[in-house]
Amino acid sequence: MLATLSTDTKNRALHAAADALLRRADAILAANEKDLQTARAAGTAEAMLDRLALNKQRIDGIASGLRQVAGLPDPIGEVLRGRTLPNGLQLRQQRVPLGVVGIVYEGRPNVTVDAFGLTYKSGNAVLLRGSSSAAHSNAELVATLRESLTVAGLDPDAVQLLPSADRASVTHLIQARGLVDVVIPRGGAGLINAVVRDATVPTIETGVGNCHVYVHASADLDMAEKILLNAKTRRPSVCNAAESLLIDAAIADTALPRLRKALQDAGVTLHENPTEDELRAEFLSLDIAVAVVDGLDAAIEHINTYGSGHTEAIVTTDLAAAQRFTERVDAAAVMVNASTAFTDGEQFGFGAEIGISTQKLHARGPMGLPELTSTKWIVWGDGHTRPA
């Protein structure tokens, strides 16, 4: 029973899976080449091809990821709270697996293995529904993982790949209430919204990031420029990249020309009279919406109106402004004088993440192993009955 496997057994399985991936690298690369050929023939853009492509080095990285998860603390069995009640009942709240986790995702085949590693370590079975563009790669990867479990004497059904050719398989997955405990969509806003809208299984919304950098009237403009450029240009395609710049009206005369030039020099297109759509956009490109706001509270209101609840940053030297911003901005992560790029499981010290939750229930922000668990109350008595 997966939920009750010892930590040692799970870690051994993860190392065995990593070994198997390296051993079968040629077969995996051959399968990946089939997907790449199909994608090239269909005229897929270069950036998408790069997401899809595997090579020896990437397979090494994927295998290392499994070993890294093996090295993380096992969340299962952790006692979160516990006490002996006045009547002598011994009460403890312990972490247990969620059960069956569904993952719906797009092109990157590494997600297939990463998701297996995190769900297996946390005692969960995983149902994977990847993109049809990566069908051959995913099939070979999952076959490798399953075989390594079988060889280790473990149940291979801990990881299962759903048919990606069949569009209905997503619907079946997200509506399998009572069979699937949670579905986590990983990908663009379209995928995530479709899953969340149609699911009857509980979902965890991940990833959509319309992150703002707000330059407060008191900001050090050198710092503001450095943080803004890092947040916007470090990796424009990731969810923690900045998509909107808010400049305080009190300093707009000096700050705006300077930051405009810095952004333009870095190849960023500024949308200075943004439409509503641009204010809500997750560009995932070298574009940024720019708005001048009338002070701190206007910035907070703007962010709470247009933000996606991912990561919001203020640049300021004013302590009261920083405190008010962190208290009142409603987001998974709020940064003071730091780049939005830090919202990340590895950066936060989790070792690995399954995604970044932008919802408030169950998990918020980077999701590591503990976020893939539930809890159970275990109560030991000695014939205890409750008085009327």
Place this chain on the structure above:
Amino acid sequence: MLATLSTDTKNRALHAAADALLRRADAILAANEKDLQTARAAGTAEAMLDRLALNKQRIDGIASGLRQVAGLPDPIGEVLRGRTLPNGLQLRQQRVPLGVVGIVYEGRPNVTVDAFGLTYKSGNAVLLRGSSSAAHSNAELVATLRESLTVAGLDPDAVQLLPSADRASVTHLIQARGLVDVVIPRGGAGLINAVVRDATVPTIETGVGNCHVYVHASADLDMAEKILLNAKTRRPSVCNAAESLLIDAAIADTALPRLRKALQDAGVTLHENPTEDELRAEFLSLDIAVAVVDGLDAAIEHINTYGSGHTEAIVTTDLAAAQRFTERVDAAAVMVNASTAFTDGEQFGFGAEIGISTQKLHARGPMGLPELTSTKWIVWGDGHTRPA
């Protein structure tokens, strides 16, 4: 802003609301009398009338409940995790309110005030959708609460009553995605299933309890009888009451006649050749389904098949059996040699509860104040940018 009110301010508001309820007791009782008259005229059963009825003593109890919540620790602002990262970033994960909580519930008017107390203390606004049978009582209670907030200089919109005459108000509430953060249904299985099925807002399933008492082959039968009678007959109408008795085949010859007689003497009807429906039933009455199971693993499988994930109990003297049962039974609470009746927020030492979650996401088991919160990561830097 409700989310940022100090603990002192919230506690003062709760005491003021308690005072107001006592001061306006006559008006509340008059409104309640109107609901009772309508219910009597409609031939409502006595048990339902009792749930609906208020009197001075019950109003005292409701007001005391608010004062008790004022005395509980404020979960908001609690730091759950925190560290300084190697790069000097100061990271902390802090409890914040969920935002707007919807409660859909049935006849009992005390839920109106209890739900306000717990949501207000945890910094949440609450949208209440009670039963039309309690419309006058709820209107008077909510008017009292809102007036007490206004008098205290606080925003009365922290508590709002939705029209119960309008059936569509439930649909609007449970589909107000983006406006309402979570909906908690409180009531019978029909209400809960309807809310969970039709909601697009995240929900927390509460309360349905098909709880089992499993009498293991090694059980002390005196203890088994005592626990079984307490679990079944203490308060048959509550969700933690036992609805099913499982007897190990190895001791059925002696245990079954004895336990049958004890139950019958206590006025319980045994369903000894239970149908599938009876095995799944939450009777909420002096009825119990009885099944003989072929050992520990058969008991666990039976429970995981037919149980509702609420509370499951084993009576045993065998340590290994107890350990295996607690590990493998999939429920919010698992009891060893204790009555199922202990699954309760007050019994667990939470002070008060908003319900008992039978789902795995976000909260499982009795839900106190911390379960009405989310978290936010707050990160303080000094111009930190992330390397490529």
